[in-house]
């Protein structure tokens with residue numbers, strides 16, 4: 001897409017499992033399109049005043065999910081703007097969130113294999129749900145539960161294992177242009 005060209009409306013929203021590259025791709029899309037990045041995890045951390053592992057440990061997953069829904073609702077109510085929205089991997093668990101996401105703009109699911117997720121998340125201790133005795137089993141179980149939610153929410157799916165970040169970004173920009181022109 002040439003610089004300065006803008007879509008008539010809305011946002012590009014990235015969904016996908018932990019380690020699927022949402023934050024990195026969001027930054028690349030921001031550079032390509034000049035839209036600001038909004039990250040639901042960062043907004044939750046900002047509003048809670050503590051990091052995600054502390055929210056899970058001190059308040060539990062349900063409170064994290066409540067906060068996630070609250071920031072998503074605020075984003076939706078702030079109206080149609082041109083933003084890249086990166087989301088937490090579990091945001092699709094709640095039906096209300098899935099409905100909001102679909103209304104907010106072009107939703108892209110970054111699909112990634114369990115093997116690749118394990119590789120990318122192995123050294124990071126910032127994801128409380130993967131701090132288990134058997135992270136691989138946890139990843140497979142969560143993926144199995146969520147896969148239909150991602151599919152149901154997304155306007156586009158991209159298999160990312162064999163693509164570079166620039167290839168993924170270019171694909172999303174092209175598809176978003178088509179989506180918003182329709």
Ligand code: S3P
Nearest residue numbers: 017018019041088089090127128
């Ligand atoms: C979660 C994913 C995390 C974060 C939290 C819960 C999940 O975000 O929201 O740890 O339930 O999959 P990332 O997908 O950005 O790691």
